[in-house]
Amino acid sequence: MDKQQEMLEKIGLVEDPSRNKTLAETNAIKHFGVNPETETVMLLVEVGKKINEMTSGITRNIAKIVKAEYGFKSLVIEYEQARPENFTKKAKIIAIASGKGGVGKSSVTANLAYAFTTLGKKVGIMDADIYGANMPKILGIETLELMGNADGKVFPYVVDGIEMVSTEFFVEENKALMWRGPMLGKVLKIFFEDTLWSQDLDYMFIDLPPGTGDVMLDVNNYVPDAKIVLVTTPHPSASHIAIKAGFAAKDLKQEVVGVIENMSFYEVGEEKHFIFGEGGGKTVADKLLVPLLSQIPIGQPEHGPSIYKDTEYIGIMYLNLARKLMKLLP
Ligand SMILES: Nc1ncnc2c1ncn2[C@@H]1O[C@H](COP(=O)(O)OP(=O)(O)OP(=O)(O)O)[C@@H](O)[C@H]1O
Ligand SMILES: [Mg+2]
Secondary structure, X not given: OOHHHHHHHHHHOOEEOOOOEEOOOXXXXXXXXXXXXXXXXXXEEEEOOOOHHHHHHHHHHHHHHHHHHOOOOEEEEEEEEOOOOOOOOOOEEEEEEOOOOOOOHHHHHHHHHHHHHHOOOOEEEXXXXXXXXXXXXXXXOOOOOOOEOOOOOEOOEEEOXXXXXXXXXXXXXXXXXXXXXXXXXXXXXHHHHOEXXXXXXXXXEEEOOOOOOHHHHHHHHHOOOOEEEEEEOOOHHHHHHHHHHHHHHHHOXXXXXXXXXXXXXXXXXXXXXXXXXXXXXXXXXXXXOOOEEEXXXXXXXXXXXXXXXXXOHHHHHHHHHHHXXXXXXX
16 A cells, blocks of 8 residues: 555544544545645545534644654645534525514525525525524415424425425414523524435525524534625614624624615605615625625515515516525535
8 A cells, every 4th residue: 555545544543523433434534635845735624513622633633643654744634514414415505694683584585595496496494583483474384393203303394395494393383482592502403403404405595583693603503604695674773783793704704695685675666765775785795895686675575475476576686686696606
């Protein structure tokens, strides 16, 4: 066996403490390269948890092999966090955040899911607005029950080809939810670890609660590769907090892909009325150096309470928005 192969096998025996398994067992080494000129070894390693307490030990153990045993001068390791075991592996994750409540996150989430579906993508929605979950209502779902299997895993609800889970499925109807922190964690655990999402989902939308709090952090822990889309109204009271939510995401090293301004104006004939003011979306986009993706006017859907069809003006805007997002996150 050549020396490099031998070294790679030894690296494979290093354990990932977040999974209690070796890198070889979890097929964690995604890339291995050697630069003979600089005598550098480069690795891309998938880990269960990409946090310093977990990865620093791995780095140390690999360095012992690469440098002490095989005499290389330097070692460059990039870590990537694996998706939770049952979670959909290849779907691009788009979390919808706003900071301020009531600006249209849930409407945007649902309508984007429909637009992506219309464009031939397979999508899921995670209604992570723990206290104000309303995705079942928005999607017109009456039965608030999920099917489970013998192992205690749940199947997402499927409506018009869209897979969906919501806290609504886990509380009695008409009862306010007064869970504390630990319960919050439990419901997200169900969504990320105990839900049998289809493995071939292309996109997953996460409807985040208002604010910049716990749920955003938890989502980041489970899927640090989730991208953020910010929703704001044109009014400074909303854009001000959307900017904060955007910076909170950036602090977590989450990529903000763009801003959607909702309830931008009301159109009467050719004339636009800026009922909630002007400029909020652009302000957020400029502050965060990301594109303003769309300005969605005020208007009720023609068929049903929440979803705009692709024959309506706003429905077509959602299709265009979906195309833009697909280009940004192919
Ligand atoms: N462009 C729009 N035109 C007219 N009504 C809208 C528009 N967008 C959202 N709405 C309505 O505004 C209300 C709030 O929207 P939605 O529930 O989507 O906001 P949210 O940000 O998810 O709120 P929350 O913070 O409570 O979760 C809903 O009644 C929704 O139907
Ligand atoms: Mg909502």
